[in-house]
Amino acid sequence: MPDYRDPSLPISVRVDALLAQMTLAEKIGQITQVEKNSLTPAVVTEQFIGSVLSGGGGAPETNTPAAWRAMVAGFQQAALQTRLRIPLLYGVDAVHGHNNACGATIFPHNIGLGAAGDADLVERIGRATAEDLLATGIQWNFAPTLALPHDIRWGRTYEGYGQDPAIVTALGAAYLRGLQSTQPAVAGSAKHFIGDGSTTFGSSLTNNLGIQYLLDQGDTTLDEASLRACLLPPYQAAIAAGVQTIMVSFNGWHGVKMHAHHHLLTEVLKGELGFAGFIVSDWQAIDQIPGDYHHAVVAALNAGLDMVMVPFAYEQFIAEATQAVSSGEVPLARLDDAVRRILTVKFQLGLFEQPAGEGAAPAGLGGDAHRALAREAVRRSLVLLKNDDATLPIAADTPLVYVAGAAADDVGLQCGGWTISWQGEGGAITPGTSIVAGLRAALPPHTRLEYDAAGRFSGQAPVGIVVVAETPYAEGHGDRADLALPPADDALIAQMRARCKRLILVVLSGRPLILTDQLPALDALVAAWLPGTEGAGVADVLCGSQPFTGRLSFTWPRSLRQIPDPPVDDARPLFPRGFGL
């Protein structure tokens, strides 16, 4: 029998040699993924747990790189105490940089990168994210999101690169190439397979948390031809780029939950598309499969799930999975296939040789090179939607600029959801540069900047800037029936209009908002999306040291009536996809 610990042997030989020695309990452990607050390292040893994750906001008690490394190493050491010393794979959502780690560079959310539309830029961001992950000992990232958000009322719209399959395909693959390019490598997870951005408004069921979403986790009724034409290409490109894991989506397709969808997971994804990595479930998602939990476990594993993000009640999952295999409801060959896929990825990542992912990160968490890259990404992501009388860039001889809006000086609002906490929040949540701080540094010395969040100015200025932001949100918590600006923002715009000769509105948002009524009052309008920690990138472009180059990767509707699809009698959007001055 070949020795699976011998790194000179081909991976497939090592996997078979290891699998042949594994007990049922050891195999079930490999397919079990638990969130880090729901178990101790001792449980990893006792139950042979294959994977632990940090969910949104899942930082160690002190949120420092050293504490992250110690936390991951603690679980890893426990895994290495098992009989076969199979290393653990630790996963996290680093969806715009290593966003749970305080001090990490936060990049623009994908909607902004779609507007920048540059695969090379996205590839470099993927690599920088991998470097920050390695600085905390982590080698698995639940990214990129390959959704094609159809209805922008969806709370995950900003996680998508755009509404054009070509953009999502090109940028998703580029991100993976960058993410996987470090040594040791970081595995990505293309998500959420499939139809996450195509759900019907109002089709969400009450979810795990007892909350009724509007679109998120709902049902899609796209026909198979459209699904294949629009939604599969990003996954085909991800597979070609070597993606090692794919996460299943919470949504259903014609009433069948994706987590139980044998045709799409096994026949299409693993069969037709030839995906050789492993399929991971989403968070507690198999619990949404109709029937009792035992039936859900059987249905999910038989549909083709390889690893289950349980993520809490691992004893129950292990008990049901053990019974399901012992009784033959789930064939042993199916379990072996799942374990084989998981072990293959662990060998590919070099975890057997270097278990804790301790490769030195070329640039430490939040280093200057990463911040410069993020600032470049911010500059390139801005879309100029209106610019009358050459209001932008701000003329170099401008003596005075008024800036208003709490969002102008708030790193948390700039970052949006999935930043430090799951939902994100306003405030100085992590080191970064606000837009006002960026403007102060970028404006020439003879231009005075006055900032008041509430816009209480008494004089007149040649130029005024109002920055408004959506309150941060993640997932279904951001599902909205209405995308209008809050009345307080309207009032601020009116107030500033009276005080400024030229008025610029900068919108921080995870999607297009309905701004049709505000537009006439504005001289310039800038969509800045959710730019992340480097607000100086916004200032670079407003002040003219860098040009506007971003283009909408989403249609910007004129009214709610045009969402999700414009009616024939009202088909002209406010700004079409591809637009950008």
Ligand code: BGC
């Ligand atoms: C976790 C997230 C997860 C969500 C799912 C949250 O408590 O932090 O990571 O996506 O639950 O409902």
Ligand code: BGC
């Ligand atoms: C989200 C996933 C995420 C997972 C772990 C889920 O609720 O849908 O995108 O990777 O939680 O945080």
